[in-house]
Amino acid sequence: MNxxxxxxxxxxxxxxxxxxxxxxxISNASQREIIAxxxxxxHHILPKCFKLGGESDIANLVPLLPREHFLCHWMLSxxxxxxxxxxxxxxxxxxxxxxNKHQHRVLNSHRYEAIxxxxxxxxxxxxxxAHSRETLEKMRKPRSEHTRQMMRKPKSIEHRLNISKAKNGxxxxxxxxxxxxxxxxxxNLSRYHNDKCxxxxx
Numbered sequence: 001m002n003x004x005x006x007x008x009x010x011x012x013x014x015x016x017x018x019x020x021x022x023x024x025x026i027s028n029a030s031q032r033e034i035i036a037x038x039x040x041x042x043h044h045i046l047p048k049c050f051k052l053g054g055e056s057d058i059a060n061l062v063p064l065l066p067r068e069h070f071l072c073h074w075m076l077s078x079x080x081x082x083x084x085x086x087x088x089x090x091x092x093x094x095x096x097x098x099x100n101k102h103q104h105r106v107l108n109s110h111r112y113e114a115i116x117x118x119x120x121x122x123x124x125x126x127x128x129x130a131h132s133r134e135t136l137e138k139m140r141k142p143r144s145e146h147t148r149q150m151m152r153k154p155k156s157i158e159h160r161l162n163i164s165k166a167k168n169g170x171x172x173x174x175x176x177x178x179x180x181x182x183x184x185x186x187x188n189l190s191r192y193h194n195d196k197c198x199x200x201x202x
Contacts, residue, residue, distance in 0.1 A: 005046040005060045012050075013079040030062050034202065041069045042198075047076065049088045056195075063202050070096055077118060084131040090122030 006026055011020045024061055026045055040063035040112045046054050054060035062100070064072060073096065074091040097107065109117075131139070143151075155163075176183045177193035184193070194200075 005054050008052065010126045013052040014081050018075040022072055022079065022150065025068055025072055026062055029064050031067060034063060040064060041066055043069050043072060047089065061202060090118045094119045125188050
């Protein structure tokens with residue numbers, strides 16, 4: 001673990017008990033020995049949604065137990081006085097309501113309600129992208145007759161063959177993860193394995 005990332009979190013956050021607890025959990029987790037049969041989840045010490053560096057740096061990752069991971073994100077949602085960063089952390093906390101084949105989480109009704117309440121407040125604070133007035137005017141205008149005719153125009157055999165060639169191999173091509181050896185299509189491979197594989201050495 002690179003202590004610079006943890007120092008950045010300290011500098012960005014308020015001085016409170018949540019910051020102290022967060023730093024203690026991260027420091028302890030980075031120093032303990034990894035046990036092969038224990039389930040861990042990778043955690044970004046400096047949140048990658050801040051875009052301050054370390055998004056793809058392995059030194060910014062620390063293996064946490066599932067309960068530790070949840071508690072760290074709960075604390076992150078309370079550590080920042082900046083409204084945007086606080087909202088980003090509250091949004092990240094809602095991801096713990098989701099499960100997949102690599103992450104098995106069980107939440108009781110009280111914790112679920114608390115997370116949903118936090119996100120309900122945070123969602124109104126996130127700055128949403130706004131189109132310019134000119135763009136909105138263009139979006140309101142109906143498509144031109146030429147555009148509608150081009151969209152309805154049947155594709156030629158040559159055009160269809162070109163589309164087929166462009167897509168060939170994108171979905172059927174498969175490869176093996178360099179860490180666990182599982183074979184799958186390249187989309188799932190890049191999403192769940194290789195650099196993101198849970199068996200990758202930390």
